[in-house]
Amino acid sequence: MKKKAGVLSVMALAVLSAAGCGDTPEPAVQEQAPSVTEEFACETDYRGLADFLAEYYRIPEEDWGATRYYYNYTDLNDDGTDEIFATVIGDYTAQDHGDPALLLLEDDSGGFEVLGAFDGIRTPVMVSSQTTNGWHDLIYQVYGPGADTGYLICRYDPQEGYRADGDELLDEMPPVSGTQILSNNLIDDMDRGRYLTLSPAEKEE
Numbered sequence: 001m002k003k004k005a006g007v008l009s010v011m012a013l014a015v016l017s018a019a020g021c022g023d024t025p026e027p028a029v030q031e032q033a034p035s036v037t038e039e040f041a042c043e044t045d046y047r048g049l050a051d052f053l054a055e056y057y058r059i060p061e062e063d064w065g066a067t068r069y070y071y072n073y074t075d076l077n078d079d080g081t082d083e084i085f086a087t088v089i090g091d092y093t094a095q096d097h098g099d100p101a102l103l104l105l106e107d108d109s110g111g112f113e114v115l116g117a118f119d120g121i122r123t124p125v126m127v128s129s130q131t132t133n134g135w136h137d138l139i140y141q142v143y144g145p146g147a148d149t150g151y152l153i154c155r156y157d158p159q160e161g162y163r164a165d166g167d168e169l170l171d172e173m174p175p176v177s178g179t180q181i182l183s184n185n186l187i188d189d190m191d192r193g194r195y196l197t198l199s200p201a202e203k204e205e
Contacts, residue, residue, distance in 0.1 A: 034175045036126075038183040041070035045196050049104075052112050053088050054198045057100065063092045064198035068189075072181040074127055076103070076156075077135045083115060085125065085181060088198070095120035097144035103162065116162040118154075120144075123182040130176055132156050139173065 053059075053069055067090030073082040087101035098120030104112040126139040135156030143149040153168040189195045 035177045037179045039072055039179055039181045040184050041072055041182050046071065047200060048110055049084065049086060050198045053086060056102065057088060057093050059092050059198060063090060066090050067092060067198045068195045069198060070182050070184060074179065074181055076127065087121060087123065087182065097142050098122045124180045125182050126178050126180050128176045128178040133158055138162060
């Protein structure tokens with residue numbers, strides 16, 4: 001019985017020595033959950049943008065009414081001037097792995113400079129709080145016939161603009177803070193007729 005008590009005393013002494021005399025154990029550092037803000041696409045018909053998209057993608061006029069477009073303003077390089085991220089959705093422009101999108105900057109004359117072109121994306125698009133070369137990383141989902149499935153991280157390259165590295169295709173959305181743009185439910189929008197088309201004619205209710 002005394003032998004057992006002695007062993008316990010030695011163990012207790014070892015614990016006290018490890019903790020340090022009079023030291024208070026530091027509380028465990030808790031990781032902060034990512035903060036994500038959702039933004040839905042602008043609902044105002046932007047004729048200049050619609051005309052530019054139709055011309056850029058060479059969409060026949062007969063397909064304008066069946067081609068939707070979504071856009072958001074976002075300041076990707078934190079210079080105080082918003083860029084425009086826009087995508088078109090329709091049978092004429094659809095890719096197996098997503099829909100094409102453009103990153104644009106409107107000039108003083110009402111024209112647009114193309115800062116980046118994306119072959120195929122799936123909305124929504126995450127504008128990450130993390131930056132590369134002064135521009136926020138973009139993250140979006142890709143999937144479809146003949147395409148890998150996952151979340152693709154696009155980083156900015158000063159020479160070539162936004163580039164997607166195939167090695168950065170993740171199974172899940174990474175735990176980053178940021179703003180999620182183009183957050184619309186596309187099926188719900190279709191059911192409610194709540195969308196913009198490239199056609200200047202008003203949609204029939």
